[in-house]
Amino acid sequence: MPSCPKVFTSLDGGYAPGTIVTLLSAAASLDPAYRPLDAYVLDASPTDAQFKTVSEALESYPLLLNITRLISDTSEFEHLPSLYNSHATYSRFQIPELIDCDDAVYMDSDFLCLKDLSSLPPMPAGYLAQAAINHTPATSHEQFAKLSPDLSNLTGPYYNAGFIRFSPKSWLTNDIKKSCLDAIIRYNLPQHDQSALNAVLNGRISPLEQSWNFQRPFWSKLPLDLTPRNYHFDMKKPWNEYGVEGAFQLWYSFASFISGLESITSDTSLQASRRQDKTNRLMAPYKAKLFTFLAGISKAHHAEMRRKGASHWAEVAMRTKIHRHNRKFLKLWRTTFENLIS
Numbered sequence: 001m002p003s004c005p006k007v008f009t010s011l012d013g014g015y016a017p018g019t020i021v022t023l024l025s026a027a028a029s030l031d032p033a034y035r036p037l038d039a040y041v042l043d044a045s046p047t048d049a050q051f052k053t054v055s056e057a058l059e060s061y062p063l064l065l066n067i068t069r070l071i072s073d074t075s076e077f078e079h080l081p082s083l084y085n086s087h088a089t090y091s092r093f094q095i096p097e098l099i100d101c102d103d104a105v106y107m108d109s110d111f112l113c114l115k116d117l118s119s120l121p122p123m124p125a126g127y128l129a130q131a132a133i134n135h136t137p138a139t140s141h142e143q144f145a146k147l148s149p150d151l152s153n154l155t156g157p158y159y160n161a162g163f164i165r166f167s168p169k170s171w172l173t174n175d176i177k178k179s180c181l182d183a184i185i186r187y188n189l190p191q192h193d194q195s196a197l198n199a200v201l202n203g204r205i206s207p208l209e210q211s212w213n214f215q216r217p218f219w220s221k222l223p224l225d226l227t228p229r230n231y232h233f234d235m236k237k238p239w240n241e242y243g244v245e246g247a248f249q250l251w252y253s254f255a256s257f258i259s260g261l262e263s264i265t266s267d268t269s270l271q272a273s274r275r276q277d278k279t280n281r282l283m284a285p286y287k288a289k290l291f292t293f294l295a296g297i298s299k300a301h302h303a304e305m306r307r308k309g310a311s312h313w314a315e316v317a318m319r320t321k322i323h324r325h326n327r328k329f330l331k332l333w334r335t336t337f338e339n340l341i342s
Helices: 016-028 049-058 088-098 141-147 168-173 176-187 192-200 216-221 246-255 270-297 299-308 310-341
Strands: 006-011 037-043 065-071 104-107 111-113 129-133 159-166 205-208 230-232
Touching: 006 016, 006 049, 006 088, 016 037, 016 049, 016 065, 016 111, 016 246, 016 310, 037 049, 037 088, 049 065, 065 088, 088 104, 088 168, 088 176, 088 192, 111 246, 141 192, 159 168, 159 192, 159 205, 159 230, 168 176, 176 192, 230 246, 246 310
Parallel strands: 006 037, 006 104, 037 065, 129 205
Antiparallel strands: 104 159, 111 230, 129 159
């Protein structure tokens, strides 16, 4: 029988809006039979203010999730390289010491979850983690070999650690934390904890379909028949910057259901989304004329599109499919929140 893993994410710096949306979207997308979701926040913030913001936003949804704060003391990582001037990325290594459980999913706090986590495929025997292959070409196992001859035997794909399923009990038994921290220092590994997990767990990570960790900037590199189960905003953050593409618009739509979230996001994100919606409504009567005008003065552009041929139209088809895919989840969420209020 399927089961839902406990969900963990981290909190540090200005990530409170991302943490709120990550956890609440995971809960809203969950099969009602598995609600409330057991959600845990690894809090590496120096004060209580960030977690207070998160808990106040989520306490209105007790039927969707139970949230627990886990204090992450990152002082033990201060000898390691920081990531964006923070050591919070290493907090995931503390999960096995902070809670006793067999099945966990760690997600970065910049996710928008679309798919029921209880539908994750079971972990195959003999593996210590499940993760999706990294979309970015920045780091590969070939680079490991350049860092150290001891790592030249690494084979297989390089995984993104933004969404990783594992057994905290197994990690504790196998002392994964110590092995990873030692590897970071010994080999001066790029991307720190992510590269360490790839090195230490090499051959023991079972691949998930990339749709579980759909890295927004690199969707064009994905198979055209793939639709996202989760969006990962691993570069541009929707609560800090306004984005016009579908993944950003879906984030704003989901965030609009959450009371008070707009007050803690940048003026360039949710509030800009409101202004853009108003602009779109005002512009609607003129769009047809505008497009006709542009078509008349952009013959060269159309010729270029024809030269691109099938690849261009395949991309258009993928955008259209993902747009319809997003609308389906927006309808599901609207129903979920309306039922909570009624």
